[in-house]
Amino acid sequence: MWIELNGWMAKLRFSACHLIPYHQKCGRLHGHTYAVSVKIHGARSDEFIIDFELLKELISEICGSLDHHVIIARNDPRIKIRTEGDGVIVDIGEKNYRFPADDVVFVPTDSTSAESLSEYVASRIASRMGPNVNRIEVRIDEGIGQGAGCMLDLEAA
Numbered sequence: 681m682w683i684e685l686n687g688w689m690a691k692l693r694f695s696a697c698h699l700i701p702y703h704q705k706c707g708r709l710h711g712h713t714y715a716v717s718v719k720i721h722g723a724r725s726d727e728f729i730i731d732f733e734l735l736k737e738l739i740s741e742i743c744g745s746l747d748h749h750v751i752i753a754r755n756d757p758r759i760k761i762r763t764e765g766d767g768v769i770v771d772i773g774e775k776n777y778r779f780p781a782d783d784v785v786f787v788p789t790d791s792t793s794a795e796s797l798s799e800y801v802a803s804r805i806a807s808r809m810g811p812n813v814n815r816i817e818v819r820i821d822e823g824i825g826q827g828a829g830c831m832l833d834l835e836a837a
């Protein structure tokens with residue numbers, strides 16, 4: 681069995697900006713309102729697989745950590761990241777962006793596509809699940825009607 685949260689309906693959203701290096705349109709810095717929908721598969725422990733309130737708190741915490749930030753993929757081979765004083769400089773070919781360090785969140789992925797962000801969020805959720813949970817599905821929507829997702833199977837404890 682599973683439980684499910686819809687990011688739009690349950691208000692599990694964040695607004696952030698990113699870019700996809702060298703993409704004709706998405707290569708320019710731009711923003712989205714993202715919604716995080718999740719499906720948690722597993723056996724019940726007591727009454728629930730996981731209490732909705734606890735799951736919502738966890739997803740809200742993840743959304744909050746990304747909200748109103750510039751998201752940069754730390755492991756993107758197309759990007760060079762330097763720090764200079766309290767600034768972060770991101771070099772992408774001929775382009776150089778300088779951001780205050782406080783404005784940036786680095787994610788441990790090689791892209792900030794919705795696909796990569798879904799994997800990042802799934803791994804953050806996985807680290808907080810009990811042994812009764814065996815699969816996590818995460819979908820990240822970039823605006824309404826457009827999203828990407830992943831499925832993460834967890835090892836039996």
Ligand SMILES: [Zn+2]
Binds near residue numbers: 698710
């Ligand atoms: Zn985008």
